[in-house]
Amino acid sequence: MLTFPLRTERLDLTPLDATDRDAFVAYRREPDVARWQSWTTDYSTADADRLLAAQPATVVPGSGDWLQVGVRARTDGTLLGDVAVHALAEQPDTYELGVTLGSAAQGHGYATEALRALADALVGGLGAHRLTALTDARNEPVARLFRRLGFRHEGRAVEADWFGGEWTTVDSWAVLGAEWPRV
Known part of the structure; x- marks a missing residue:
C-alpha cells in the first residue's frame, strides 16, 4: 500500500477528495486539457x-481501480492537476499511469x-514490475514527458479509439521496474 503524501521539492501528492472538486472540474473543462483526455x-x-x-483511498495492487492523486504546490497547496494510477487486475504488479495538469501549470x-x-x-514501495501509459499520438508534449522519464514507446494503434467525434491514434509506453530509474 502506498503512503501519502508523496513529497517532492515543489509538490505534495495526495489522493483527490471532495474539497478538490471545484478546482478539479475547472481544469477538466479546459478545452486544451480535455482534448487529450477521455x-x-x-x-x-x-x-x-x-x-x-468511488475512488479508493490508496493504491491496492491488482484491484483494477483507478486512483486520482492531486498534484499540489507545496508553497500554498494550490491544486495544479492530478496524476492517475490504475492497478491492473489482469496483470500482477502492473500499473497504468496518467497525468492531467491545468493549462496554467503546464510547461513548468x-x-x-x-x-x-x-x-x-x-x-x-509496491515492487511494481511494469509501469505503462497510453497517450493520443498527436500529443507530442506528453510523448516527450514519457521519453524524459525513461519510458519506451512500445506501440501505436492507428485510429483505434473513437473519441470526440473522431478516430484517434493511441501510443503505448512502458518501463519495467527493474529499469527504473533510467534518468
Whole structure:
C-alpha cells in the first residue's frame, strides 16, 4: 500500500477528495486539457462527485481501480492537476499511469516531477514490475514527458479509439521496474 503524501521539492501528492472538486472540474473543462483526455469540456460537478466518491483511498495492487492523486504546490497547496494510477487486475504488479495538469501549470516540469515521484513509490514501495501509459499520438508534449522519464514507446494503434467525434491514434509506453530509474 502506498503512503501519502508523496513529497517532492515543489509538490505534495495526495489522493483527490471532495474539497478538490471545484478546482478539479475547472481544469477538466479546459478545452486544451480535455482534448487529450477521455472526457469532454462539459465535465460536471456531478461527474466529479461520482469519481471522487468511488475512488479508493490508496493504491491496492491488482484491484483494477483507478486512483486520482492531486498534484499540489507545496508553497500554498494550490491544486495544479492530478496524476492517475490504475492497478491492473489482469496483470500482477502492473500499473497504468496518467497525468492531467491545468493549462496554467503546464510547461513548468510539474508533470515530470509528479510522475517520477509516483513511479518511485510504485517501484520502491509496491515492487511494481511494469509501469505503462497510453497517450493520443498527436500529443507530442506528453510523448516527450514519457521519453524524459525513461519510458519506451512500445506501440501505436492507428485510429483505434473513437473519441470526440473522431478516430484517434493511441501510443503505448512502458518501463519495467527493474529499469527504473533510467534518468
